[in-house]
């Protein structure tokens with residue numbers, strides 16, 4: 458388990474974020490503090506508000522209230538400066554999927570001001586690290602779901618931002634590629650980079666993250682170091698408790714009657 462960084466400077470400060478969609482509140486007064494060198498896990502049940510929060514953190518969705526400060530820059534007051542510091546893997550990204558993997562990485566690099574040769578060599582490095590070498594010349598629309606995640610992760614990393622915000626980076630990614638991606642994130646954090654990631658994989662969060670926040674129905678119910686949040690239990694047990702426990706499954710007898 459990675460060690461928390463209690464004395465490291467704060468690089469991401471989220472205060473009082475709120476977002477409503479129509480009459481329902483998706484994110485309700487969310488505040489988070491993430492320190493330099495940390496790998497911070499953001500967990501919660503389906504529909505809890507993770508994607509909505511991370512979209513507001515990265516400047517993709519305007520909050521109704523609250524502030525987000527990345528590396529001393531207010532994301533919503535100075536979005537251009539802030540976005541240079543952030544690498545984003547959104548949950549449901551619309552990709553220019555007629556491009557090949559190589560072209561996608563090239564454009565991600567050039568849009569962030571890298572020159573042609575840095576773009577090429579970084580693309581090759583990332584493709585190798587994430588097991589995409591051999592696939593870079595294929596159009597992204599022909600990629601599998603896991604491959605799309607990996608090329609999107611590579612695109613988030615290519616400009617070496619100081620803060621990475623990754624929405625479910627390991628979903629549909631095979632175990633070998635996940636291990637390689639984790640390795641990459643750990644190297645990034647050890648060198649002083651900061652990672653915020655959401656995941657439904659509690660074992661992985663326990664292995665990789667030093668700090669965690671649990672969001673349920675738009676509110677943070679627990680946040681702190683991994684040990685503080687799991688409070689002597691496994692993260693999964695704690696998560697289930699905070700999320701309101703398991704609901705006993707009743708009815709559904711028809712499910713075992715088999716129509717054939």
Ligand SMILES: Nc1ncnc2c1ncn2[C@@H]1O[C@H](COP(=O)(O)OP(=O)(O)OP(=O)(O)O)[C@@H](O)[C@H]1O
Nearest residue numbers: 478479482483501502503504505506507508509510
């Ligand atoms: N554009 C939108 N319009 C209306 N409601 C939305 C919109 N985006 C999200 N919501 C609602 O906000 C709530 C939070 O959704 P969000 O996608 O942030 O959850 P999540 O924690 O990321 O869920 P999951 O784990 O299933 O990905 C949900 O009730 C969802 O239906």
